[in-house]
Amino acid sequence: xxxxxxxxxxxxxxxxxxxxxxxxxxxxxxxxxxxxxxxxxxxxxxxxxxxxxxxxxxxxxxxxxxxxxxxxxxxxxxxxxxxxxxxxxxxxxxxxxxxxxxxxxxxxxxxxxxxxxxxxxxxxxxxxxxxxxxxxxxxxxxxxxxxxxxxxxxxxxxxxxxxxxxxxxxxxxxxxxxxxxxxxxx
Numbered sequence: 001x002x003x004x005x006x007x008x009x010x011x012x013x014x015x016x017x018x019x020x021x022x023x024x025x026x027x028x029x030x031x032x033x034x035x036x037x038x039x040x041x042x043x044x045x046x047x048x049x050x051x052x053x054x055x056x057x058x059x060x061x062x063x064x065x066x067x068x069x070x071x072x073x074x075x076x077x078x079x080x081x082x083x084x085x086x087x088x089x090x091x092x093x094x095x096x097x098x099x100x101x102x103x104x105x106x107x108x109x110x111x112x113x114x115x116x117x118x119x120x121x122x123x124x125x126x127x128x129x130x131x132x133x134x135x136x137x138x139x140x141x142x143x144x145x146x147x148x149x150x151x152x153x154x155x156x157x158x159x160x161x162x163x164x165x166x167x168x169x170x171x172x173x174x175x176x177x178x179x180x181x182x183x184x185x186x
Contacts, residue, residue: 011084040075043163060093122165
């Protein structure tokens with residue numbers, strides 16, 4: 001979408017939200033838009049892109065306000081309000097945001113490094129959660145989760161199929177426990 005059209009559609013968008021109450025209405029609210037980037041249940045791509053967008057918007061402090069709004073279905077939605085027009089002209093903040101949206105239209109991940117780090121961290125956490133039942137059957141060392149994560153990374157698939165990090169199968173976890181020499185609990 002061209003910048004001018006995007007600005008025209010964004011300005012005052014909050015007025016079209018159903019069941020919405022904005023407690024922090026700025027001067028000339030019709031010149032502002034509310035942009036939601038993620039919510040409580042967002043996947044890793046949305047979380048990563050939200051962090052990149054937030055960093056990109058920080059230099060525009062007078063035209064961007066970070067927001068978190070309660071929502072009955074998803075707990076909360078987070079993003080920011082952005083001044084689209086100032087004295088009838090499109091703001092630099094909105095231009096910067098629009099450039100990010102254009103990048104996401106071409107490729108959905110704004111920062112591969114940030115996304116990859118989030119994916120690795122989520123997968124590491126998922127190893128611990130996936131093993132909740134199986135780990136009671138073994139005598140595990142204190143650093144078992146890291147060892148199992150490394151073994152699975154080298155020997156099995158920890159594919160991220162749902163944008164929440166890789167999730168190991170019980171059979172793969174058991175194979176890792178046995179290969180690492182963990183003994184069955186007595």
